Amino acid sequence: QVQLVESGGGSVQAGGSLKLACVASERMFRHNDMAWYRQAPGKQRELVASIGTGGSARYVDSVKGRFTISRANAKNTVSLQMDSLSPEDTAVYYCNTNPLRIPPEWGQGTQVFVSP
Secondary structure, three states: OOOEEEEOOEEEEOOOOEEEEEEEOHHHHOOOOEEEEEEOOOOOOEEEEEEOOOOOEEEOHHHOOOEEEEEEHHHOEEEEEEOOOOHHHOEEEEEEEOOOOOOOOOOOOEEEEEEO
16 A cells, blocks of 8 residues: 655745655655655656655755755654745655665655746
């Protein structure tokens, strides 16, 4: 069964902020790097930000300085604070392990829509 539940998406104007949250099963969360991925309409899913078990974070260039990933190990939760949003950030956002398991399991995702 699906072990990932994302929340926090919504509609905002450009320049606004959203904070996404993901609760994962302990099996998926414990001992794994976690990441946020996104899939925009007509595009492939891409990795946006990842965080190691010790808290080290990495970001794709397009979100550096605007997004902040964090994790709460005691709660099996990974979050994504998104600031200075632009229409190019419009996508369905998913959390998952990094690297992905084979085959990957995906949650339902959470929709983010940024209007101009």
